[in-house]
Amino acid sequence: MFFATNTTSGNTPYTYEGNVAAAQTFQRGAPVKFDASKNVIEAVVADTAILGFAEHAANPVAPDPARVTLLVANDDTHMVGKLTAAQAIAATDVGLPAKLAKVGADWQVDKSGAGILIIDAILDPVGTVNGKVMFHVIPSGRLMQY
Numbered sequence: 697m698f699f700a701t702n703t704t705s706g707n708t709p710y711t712y713e714g715n716v717a718a719a720q721t722f723q724r725g726a727p728v729k730f731d732a733s734k735n736v737i738e739a740v741v742a743d744t745a746i747l748g749f750a751e752h753a754a755n756p757v758a759p760d761p762a763r764v765t766l767l768v769a770n771d772d773t774h775m776v777g778k779l780t781a782a783q784a785i786a787a788t789d790v791g792l793p794a795k796l797a798k799v800g801a802d803w804q805v806d807k808s809g810a811g812i813l814i815i816d817a818i819l820d821p822v823g824t825v826n827g828k829v830m831f832h833v834i835p836s837g838r839l840m841q842y
Contacts, residue, residue: 697723697724697725697726697777697803698726698727698749698775698776698777698803699724699725699749699775699776699777700724700773700774700775700776701768701774701775701776701830702748702774703772703773703774704771704772704774705772707772708774709767709768709772709773710768710770710773711767711768712747712749712765712766712768712840713764713765713766713767714730714734714735714736714746714747714763714764714766714819715735715736715762715763715795716735716736716737716754716762716763717731717733717735717736717737717782717831718796720736720737720738720754721738721753721754722737722738722750722753722754722803722835723750723753723754723801723802724744724750724751724752724753724833725749725750725777725803726738726739726749726750726803727739727743727746727748727749727796727803728746728748728749728750728764728766729743729745729746729839730839733766736750736754736764736766737785738754739744739772739796740766740798741795741796741797741798742810743793743796743812744836744837745812745836745837745838745839745840746769746796746812746837746838747766747769747838747839747840748766748767748768748769748833748835748840749766749767749769749775750764750765750766751765751766751767752764752765763775764807764815768780768838768840769818769832769833769837769838769839769840770832770833770838770840772798773832774816774817774831774832775830775831775832775833776819776828776829776830776831777803777804777805777823777828777829777831778802778804778805778826778827778828778829779806779807779826779827779828780797780805780806780808780826780830781799781825781826781838782825783806783807783808783825783826784822784823784824784825784827785818785820785821785822785823785824785827786818786822787809787818787822787827789815789818789829790815790817790818791814791815792807792814792815793810793811793813793814793815793834794809794810794811794813794814794815794829794831795808795809795810795811795812795813796812796813804826805829805831811832811837812833812834812836812837813831813833813837814831814832814834815829815830815833816829816830816831816832817829817830818830823838825829
């Protein structure tokens with residue numbers, strides 16, 4: 697699961713509230729995008745751009761089961777996520793391009809190749825397998841430009 701850690705500006709992260717497409721079951725922190733009708737749906741690993749990350753699971757009981765708030769992907773908002781289970785934290789991870797990975801229902805950071813993410817900081821000791829990193833979405837990986 698991904699969650700917001702901070703912003704470069706010190707402000708609160710920029711958010712967007714949208715309608716959730718029918719039958720969506722994404723979890724809090726999932727990367728999301730628009731469908732053809734501009735409803736919010738869970739992204740897939742192969743996506744080259746996302747809207748941001750869900751603040752809560754799809755179809756919550758309250759306050760409105762048809763709406764979701766998300767953290768918009770931008771330079772200012774830094775997210776935290778775990779590396780995939782086969783990867784360990786390295787001192788050289790900072791500045792490394794990375795991609796989204798989904799393991800079961802859990803979204804993780806995959807540093808095995810370039811994708812839509814840049815690792816900003818390592819949050820666990822070097823050598824930690826499945827360790828936590830801070831990252832942001834690169835400009836070309838964003839559906840909204842702010």
